[in-house]
Amino acid sequence: MTAPSSAADRYDGPDRPGISGRPDDTDRLPPPRPAYPVHTWKEIAHLLLNLPMAVFGFVYAITVLSVGGALTLTVVGLPLLALSLLGSRQLGKLERARARALLGVRVEEPSPLPLARGGSMFQRAWMALRDPVGWRTLLYDAIRLPWGILTFCTVMISLFVLWPVLPYLARGLANVDRAMVRGLLSPSDELERRIAELESDRGVVVDTAAADLRRIERDLHDGAQARLVNLAMGLGLAKEKLLEDPDTAAAMVAEAHGEVKLALQELRDLARGIHPAILTDRGLDAALSSVASRCTVPVKVTVDLADRPAPAIEGIAYFTVSELLQNVSKHSAARSASVDVWRAGDRLLIQVHDDGRGGAGLDGGSGMRGLAERLGAVDGLFAVESPAGGPTVVTAELPWRGREK
Missing domain, CATH: 1.20.5 (Single alpha-helices involved in coiled-coils or other helix-helix interfaces)
Known part of the structure; x- marks a missing residue:
């Protein structure tokens, strides 16, 4: 007989792995699943949440369109539809927050509707009905249900069958979601923001x-x-x-x-x-010199304009300087002041300087705020630089519009 070559060959006990044909614990475990990065798990979570969010949004959109459309000709129809569009704005805000947290999509919030100012209830309702953001959000909610069902089912099946390729599927599906959010839930362009600003102005x-x-x-x-x-x-x-x-x-x-x-x-x-007659007859140079002569401190006026601006712009410039010089007389305790007016491209620039005690600001009273609002209403700018102890420099910009020939 030939002796066993080693101790391992001589051992034929029940605990020896691979000899008795009985698998050990390692053989019974399933193969380990790969560890996904955090962004993949976030994408998976977003895709799974698509279904409940899509169901809620679809029900909301269909209810709004059916009930609001049916009641359009009644007294409550248009206000109800307007309120529903304002509600769809809030749903869009929630979806943008979800996309920001789970997909990393940074979408700028659309400008709010300027509904706080005066106006009848009908005017406010009409403004809400013309809101493109509300309608696009409603469209987003209406078309999301099939997509929500598809993404939810695809991810659930992939979790048990297609685990190795799930990150690639999740990335592709999430990219479609990113495109939909950017396309339907972001401000359409600068024009939309500009419309909201003009409504407020x-x-x-x-x-x-x-x-x-x-x-x-x-x-x-x-x-x-x-x-x-x-x-x-x-x-x-x-x-x-x-x-x-x-x-x-x-x-x-x-x-x-x-x-x-x-x-x-x-x-x-x-x-x-x-509207002073001197402004109409002789223009800004003479009119501002007349205003400066009534100021309690010496004022040097320099107007460097080859042409006269449109009457509306000229009037706003005159009243801006007039009110600023009144502030100099009443509050600045200045010894001298200066007014400079010139044109730079398509802007009319005004700068009023005084060597007073400073401390002026837009939050110091209604006068400065009123000037800033008036200039903003015509696409102008208003800036105040007035440290404590002075000097004070107020700069105003207005859009240049020439006079019609």
Whole structure:
């Protein structure tokens, strides 16, 4: 007999692996699954969440379109549809947040609708009905259900059958989701944001015009109108005394003459506040020099314009400088100031400088904020640089529009 060659060959016990034909614990374990990176798990989570989100969005969209469309001709139809579109904006916000967290898609939030300003309920509802963001979000919700079912089923099957290729499937499906989010849930372009800004600016213009009309009405009522009423009464009394007491009548006529002069001066000031004649006749250089002459500190005015801007732009520039110089007189404690106006390309630039105590800002009172809003309403800019101790430099920009020939 031939002896076994080794101790291992001589051992034929039950615990020896591979000899008795009984597999050990290692042979019974399934092959290890690969470890996926974090971004793959996030994509898988997003794809699995597609189905419940798609079901909710589809039900919302179909309900809005069916109920809102059926009630369009009724009193509550349009407001209900408008509210539903505002709600779809919130669903879009939720979807953008989900895409940002799980897919890494950075989509800018669309500009909010300027609904806070004045206007009737119908006007606000009409603004919401014309909102492209709400309608695109509604479209997104309406078409997502088949895609949500497809992605959910594909990922669930791949988890037990196609595990090795699941990362590639998830990446491809997630890329389609990324494209849909960017295409339907992002601001369409700069035009859309510009429309929202112009809607808001229109509200500023309306509010400003209403405030100016109230100021003019108040000035007429409290100033020139009151003086003219007193003048009429004084002349009536003078007429009664003309024969019996000529000296008293003459004194009353002299007093009425003084009232006429004061009323004329107030009417001139009021007309200057609306649109001064010197601005219409001679332009910004002469008009700003006239404003500077009424300032309590010496003001140097430099206007470097080859042509005159459009009347609307010229008027805004005049009133901007006028109000800034009033602030210099009242609040700056300055010793001198300067006004520079020039054109740079398609912009009209204004800079008012004073050597006062500084500390001015847009949050310091309604005057500066009002100027900033007025300039913003016509696509202008307004900046204040005023450290404590001074100096103060206020820069305003307006779009240049030339006068029609």
